Amino acid sequence: xxxxxxxxxxLSVPEGAIVSLNCTYSNSAFQYFMWYRQYSRKGPELLMxxxxxxxxxxGRFTAQVDKSSKxxxxxxxxxxxxxxxxxxxxMGDRNNRLAFGKGNQVVVIP
Amino acid sequence: xxxxxxxxxxxxxxxxxxxxxxxxxxxxxxxMFWYRQDPGLGLRLIYFSYDVKMxxxxxxxxxxxxxxxxxxxxxxxxxxxxxxxxxxxxxxxSFVLAVTGRGEKLFxxxxxxxxxx
Numbered sequence: 539x540x541x542x543x544x545x546x547x548x549l550s551v552p553e554g555a556i557v558s559l560n561c562t563y564s565n566s567a568f569q570y571f572m573w574y575r576q577y578s579r580k581g582p583e584l585l586m587x588x589x590x591x592x593x594x595x596x597g598r599f600t601a602q603v604d605k606s607s608k609x610x611x612x613x614x615x616x617x618x619x620x621x622x623x624x625x626x627x628x629m630g631d632r633n634n635r636l637a638f639g640k641g642n643q644v645v646v647i648p
Numbered sequence: 649x650x651x652x653x654x655x656x657x658x659x660x661x662x663x664x665x666x667x668x669x670x671x672x673x674x675x676x677x678x679x680m681f682w683y684r685q686d687p688g689l690g691l692r693l694i695y696f697s698y699d700v701k702m703x704x705x706x707x708x709x710x711x712x713x714x715x716x717x718x719x720x721x722x723x724x725x726x727x728x729x730x731x732x733x734x735x736x737x738x739x740x741x742s743f744v745l746a747v748t749g750r751g752e753k754l755f756x757x758x759x760x761x762x763x764x765x
Contacts, residue, residue, distance in 0.1 A: 546688075572753070574754075574756075579758075579759070579761075580758050580759065581652070581738050581740075581756030581757050581758045581759045582691075582738070582754075582756045583755075583756065584753055584754065584755070587753055626690070626691070628754075630752055634744065634752045636693075636752060636754070638690050638691040639690065640688070640689070640690035641690060
């Protein structure tokens, strides 16, 4: 079993829809969780960072962590064509060792 | 804003050539990383460095070496390029948060797409 599982998609949604992305993980040592957004031919940029179970909101983005189920999610409300990108989940342990998901390509159709 | 600059966006090299990929960050971060990104395989850590002149192997160090002579600069070296090293190479830097040492928010460069023919 891979440490981090992320469905690669692609995921196509109409503009204005809610985008829901998920990652599961197997290592209970992971303590903090991130979502990165990567536009085509660019490096990933940090979108959300959290280290506790529950929800964290930033504008149209909500990151959700459920440590008991080893499950994290990213929700994008009122999706825009500019949200079209690949979204990578990432998580780190107390030794700051990071593991990444393979990324989920999202296409928002105008 | 943190800026991580990679010297080349696209690079084409021949098999057997020695290749240097340069990365510079401007935020005085202690930690620097080299990843490669391939379709279907995601991000894989090649090498990282927690301080000047220090280096640690990542998950796939074979065929690569690194150099960190100055805090802001981290170089990736392909000693003898091979076709299976054709990939997107991403440099990143980070700081460790506060006293707890928790977290590494990685800041990535734009990447170098390397083709080895």
